[in-house]
Amino acid sequence: MDKIKLFLVDDHKIFVEGVANLLSDQSDLTIMGWAYDGSSAIQFLRENSVDIVLTDIQMPGMTGIELTQKIKEEFPDIRIIGLSMLDKKEIVQELISSGAEGYLLKDIEKSELLTAIRKVASGEYYYSSSIAGILMKNITEKDLLTKREKEIIKLIAEENTNSMIAEKLFISEHTVESHRKNIFRKTNAKSIVGLIKYAYENNLV
Incomplete structure (x- = not known):
């Protein structure tokens, strides 16, 4: 089994x-x-190549939220x-809406x-218990979609292919496909028809 590749960001x-020393004795990391x-x-x-980024939120220059948005757009x-x-x-809410899969204190x-x-490495989400309480009250499934993912849902609903979406958003087809996989996972849609139905029900198109 491949090791989970971590990258840490904190000022x-x-x-x-x-944190690096704390995790250095783990054989799977x-x-x-x-x-x-x-x-x-x-x-x-x-x-x-990195699997997971652990990032602080308050940092000078680019915040952790801005970093999350950039990572999710590019990687x-x-x-x-x-x-x-x-x-x-x-x-x-802002960090989760930017695409983060976890939030820990x-x-x-x-x-x-x-x-x-x-x-998180296995495809799940994870939040500290106090954070989970906040999310249960305030975050909906729709909020887990990033701005770029919402753009792609709209383009899919307009019958654009991956190559057409890539051209319109100035990204690679591989990146489009990665976004599509994340979209289907987050919305639990099983098909394009199911995704479009979800999009209309949640006012995404």
Whole structure:
């Protein structure tokens, strides 16, 4: 079984190195590296294969939310877990709506961090218990779709092929296909007809 490739982003060097050391003894994980700002993270991801990014939210320059949006646009296969001290409803909702698959508070135990990483790597979502409470009250299935995914749903409903969507959005067909897979997973649609039905029911088209 392939190891889960992790990348860490946080402007606090001691915290990043601490998390890296904390996870270094796990046989199924590989720490690919870390960055102290969003721009450096994007540059690294363009040159290296990564499965999961663990990112702080409040960082100078590019925030964790902005970083999540950029990653999901350019690398839709990469899964993202927010790791923060912030538990404000608006911030949690914005990160999840940007495409993150998980949100953890920095006071969690090592065991919960490992559980979150493994669940997200397997295609699930994971949130700290207090965060899950916020989400249950305020996040709907539709909110889990990113802005780019909503754009693609609209184009699919207009009968555009992958190549046509790629041309219109200036992205590769591979990226379009990755977005489509994520869209079907999030909406539980089994076919194009089911997806279009979902889109109309949720006012996405």
